[in-house]
Amino acid sequence: xxxxxxxxxxxxxxxxxxxxxxxxxxxxxxxxxxxxxxxxxxxxxxxxxxxxxxxxxxxxxxxxxxxxxxxxxxxxxxxxxxxxxxxxxxxxxxxxxxxxxxxxxxxxxxxxxxxxxxxxxxxxxxxxxxxxxxxxxxxxxxxxxxxxxxxxxxxxxxxxxxxxxxxxxxxxxxxxxxxxxxxxxxxxxxxxxxx
Numbered sequence: 724x725x726x727x728x729x730x731x732x733x734x735x736x737x738x739x740x741x742x743x744x745x746x747x748x749x750x751x752x753x754x755x756x757x758x759x760x761x762x763x764x765x766x767x768x769x770x771x772x773x774x775x776x777x778x779x780x781x782x783x784x785x786x787x788x789x790x791x792x793x794x795x796x797x798x799x800x801x802x803x804x805x806x807x808x809x810x811x812x813x814x815x816x817x818x819x820x821x822x823x824x825x826x827x828x829x830x831x832x833x834x835x836x837x838x839x840x841x842x843x844x845x846x847x848x849x850x851x852x853x854x855x856x857x858x859x860x861x862x863x864x865x866x867x868x869x870x871x872x873x874x875x876x877x878x879x880x881x882x883x884x885x886x887x888x889x890x891x892x893x894x895x896x897x898x899x900x901x902x903x904x905x906x907x908x909x910x911x912x913x914x915x916x917x918x
Contacts (some may be wrong), residue, residue, distance in 0.1 A: 725804055730771045739794070741771040742833065746859055746907020750831065753857070753912070754779055759828035763849065764788065765818055765842055766834035770798030770811070776831075777810040785811045786825065788818050788834075801845050818842065826851040833859040837884045840891070847915060861902070862909030863887055 725733070734741040742750070750772070753759070760782045764773055767789035771780075777783050789795040795815035802811045814821055818834060832842050839858055850856065892900040892911055899914040900915050 725801060727771075727775065728915045730769060730774070730801060734769060734771060735861045739768050740833075741768055742859060743907040745905075746910055747772060747775055749903065749906045749910060750829075750857060751775060751779060753855075754783070754829065757828070757853075757855075759854070760784060761825070761827045761829075761851065762786070763825070763827040763830045763846065765830070765846075767798045767813055767833045768794055768833075770801040770813070772806050772831065772833065773798070773811045773813075774802060776805060777807045778805070781810070783810055784825070786814060787811060788816065788821050789815045790815070790817045790834075819845070823849060826850060826854075830854070830856045831859075832856060836860055839885070839888045843913075850915055855914050858892075858911045858913065860908045861885060861911055862904055881890075 724872070733739070736856065743838050752775060754762075760780070761785060762776055762785045764776075764785060767773060767787040770787070773787045777785055789798060792815055795813055798813050798828040802808055802813065818838070823897055827849055829852055830846050832839060834842065843856065846856075887910070889902070892898055893902065894912055897915060897917045901912045903910045903912070
């Protein structure tokens with residue numbers, strides 16, 4: 724059975740994006756403090772975050788979405804190795820195809836960064852009263868603040884979209900946003916003032 728540490732090493736060696744340690748610790752603390760039990764995760768990767776969240780309590784139920792079939796399969800193996808299949812439900816499909824009436828206490832978004840605005844719109848009706856969205860990677864390795872850190876045209880386009888998304892979260896009257904730039908790679912916790 725791969726340990727949490729082994730999953731972290733695997734992710735690093737295979738360039739699989741998982742949350743930075745300060746980011747995952749922040750989310751785990753949020754779940755503990757708020758006693759969240761119903762979680763939707765957008766972006767499973769190898770199952771690392773879902774496993775960490777599910778281990779907090781046997782009451783926690785997680786739907787996690789992954790569009791890469793190989794990663795979804797690896798996540799299933801890792802989840803089974805931790806005996807968490809009853810708590811974590813992997814959906815191997817494009818996020819846009821996922822439809823549910825389920826209400827979630829926490830919607831954790833760590834998928835395609837340029838699609839963050841679409842995910843917010845798609846799932847806002849699924850956020851339970853008192854629940855929050857958590858968006859990761861809003862600094863994108865410091866590039867959102869300093870675009871000169873990359874020459875890649877596609878990355879620069881994505882950074883522009885992330886910057887616009889951050890600005891929208893901070894100014895839109897429907898959202899109450901707390902931004903934590905020092906946590907992980909930049910985390911925002913977003914509550915809905917209106918659904």
